[in-house]
Amino acid sequence: MNRAFYEMMYEYYSTQILFGHLKFGEKLPSIEHLCYKFQVAPQTARNTLYKLRNNGFIEISAGKKATVIYKSTNEEIKSYINNYYLKRVDSITDINEIAPSMINPILKKGYKYLEKEDMNILYNTILNTDPRDTYLSFTMGSAILEKLGNKLAMNLFNKIILFYKFPYFDGINYNFYSFMEDNDINVQDRKNYKDAIDNILKSCKNHKTDEFLKNYFIFEDILLEDIQKYIKYPNDKSKISNEQIPFIWNIYRDRPQKCYSVAEKIIGEIFYGTYKINSYLPSFKKMEEKYNVSFSTIRRTINLLGTLGIVKTIPRKGTKVSIENIDLDNFNNKVINKNIKLGYESLEILKLNALEMNELIFSKFSNDDFDNIKKKIISLDNKKSLDIIFAYLSSIILFSKSKFIKMVYTRYFALILWLYPINIIYEEKETIDINHILKILDKKDSNAFSNIMIKLLENVQDITKSVLQKKE
Incomplete structure (x- = not known):
């Protein structure tokens, strides 16, 4: 079943009923028509009707079109x-x-x-x-x-x-x-x-x-x-x-969402040095409290990060932040590979809309915002392509006035974090001219900056693509 289309179909017809376009006693289209309109398989259409029925919107009778039974006044x-x-x-x-x-x-x-x-x-x-x-x-x-x-x-x-x-x-x-x-x-x-x-x-x-x-x-x-x-x-x-209700962009469903979200937070804290290499993560109990999730979610998260190769469980001592186990074979894991692909797709989106989005974002930034971006880049311990991308994304999340941009770029940032282990084990062929980037930021030249960002994004994509291809 195509879950995206299933969700869209359900929201479409429940909205048509709740908003009064489809009224009590009126018929929904046939299964055949639904399949044609939404380009879905018959089972996806049936599952949509079952959910509408279960939530009190329609009645389903054998051999007949579904009928709206939900009543509402103007x-x-x-x-x-x-x-x-x-x-x-x-x-x-x-x-x-x-x-x-x-x-x-x-x-x-x-x-x-x-x-x-x-x-x-x-x-x-x-x-x-x-x-x-x-x-x-x-x-x-x-x-x-x-x-x-x-x-x-x-x-x-x-x-x-x-x-x-x-x-x-x-x-x-x-x-x-x-x-x-x-x-x-x-x-x-x-x-x-x-x-x-x-x-x-x-x-x-x-x-x-x-x-x-x-x-x-x-x-x-x-x-x-x-x-x-x-x-x-x-x-x-x-x-x-x-x-006011904000736009929320969740990609995963329920339990996986919690596990992956905690994993992304821990990877981010390792990247920013909150958890330093060779230090130990807090106990499971403390992480339960810190991330407000269950013990089993923490256990699954640590197992996942262990497979990713950035933590190592040491008996009777705890969970150590370690990069010595990072290996391309680790990325054969289905969950890790899926998240790496989503990170790659985040890079692709950022590359495709770089010119338009950076022009918009630059137009909203103050002089102080530009100064703070430069400080973030200058203060980086490592200055690989991915490090600079993270510095810029975190600046957008921090300084943008748009809640929509903050939400979407926070999701990009979190997904790209899954590429961090790859960034550790691969050396880039070309040295990045940081001073050139800083001069462009001084000029507030969004086009020139976008072209540099596109190059950095492509650098990380090329490395990631090589990992995905080796996996296949």
Whole structure:
């Protein structure tokens, strides 16, 4: 089962019901139609329906289409929509500003791999989807990212879409409306929306990938503007919830999330010297308290780090930070290899959107922020490519005002930490000119800095790729 599409399908239909577009007594599409619309296997579609049934949204009868059994009044629908978006206004406004610079460069890379068959599938899917249906954003974006093969980029894209939910713009604000009776989504907006989709259909039909990407970006710009209008701040500021819900980017599920998160924290503390080479980690009991997890999670984490080769358990003494056991064979471990691949994909994302994101980030940095970045780089004990990448990522996390950027770059940082053991055992062929980097930071030249970062990212990618290839 494709879990990403399963999650997306469930959120899509539960939202359509909770937001009042699908009402009591109405039918969901057939299994066959669901498979076609979402490009999933029949079992994934069935599992989605089972979850909707188990959560009280639909009724399933043999040989019939699923029926909505969830009841709600117009006031309850309005209350639910308000409650969801008013608690996320700040986060969505933040994402609206940042996401195009973060995601569009990745799409510009991925669309080049679209083939005629992909364009035909997109044409038929879009043609048979209501143009007011914001799921189209996921349909087109995921088709491009699927071709790129970067699972982390796809995961981030999915999580952003899920955070927005699926507002349904029907023009007259009858089934769908927010806290404003008139949310400024006018007839001209709807015409622009329809024109963009018509142009997308033409480009798909004619297999013009360049035109498809151009019109997809136009579609996305209109969509983001409409979403901002749809959930705009009400005139009465007292209606805005004080408890704003942030965008959270979790990649793993439940128990693995805890184990990997603790592992990443410990690797980070080793990297920064909190736990020095040849020193001992705290006792399991103390680590339970420090990281707020169970004993079994700590045990699994230490076993994992032992396999990675950066700690060594010594009977009756404890867990020693040690790099003497780092060996390429250690990376045959399925979990370690998976996380190394995610670290590699983080590097790829950072490389693809370096120019756009650094231009945006530099424009927000103060003179003090630039000075602090330079201090971080100068103070590094080692000045390999990965060390400088970490210094820059940690600066972004520390100094950026955007909570969305902080969240996403914290995740990149954590995943790239899995590459740290590789960084220890490999020597780089070229010496990095630190003074040149510092001079560029003095000039606040985002393009020149991005080009250097791209080179550093490629250095680490080349080393990581050699490890992954040896594993295979």
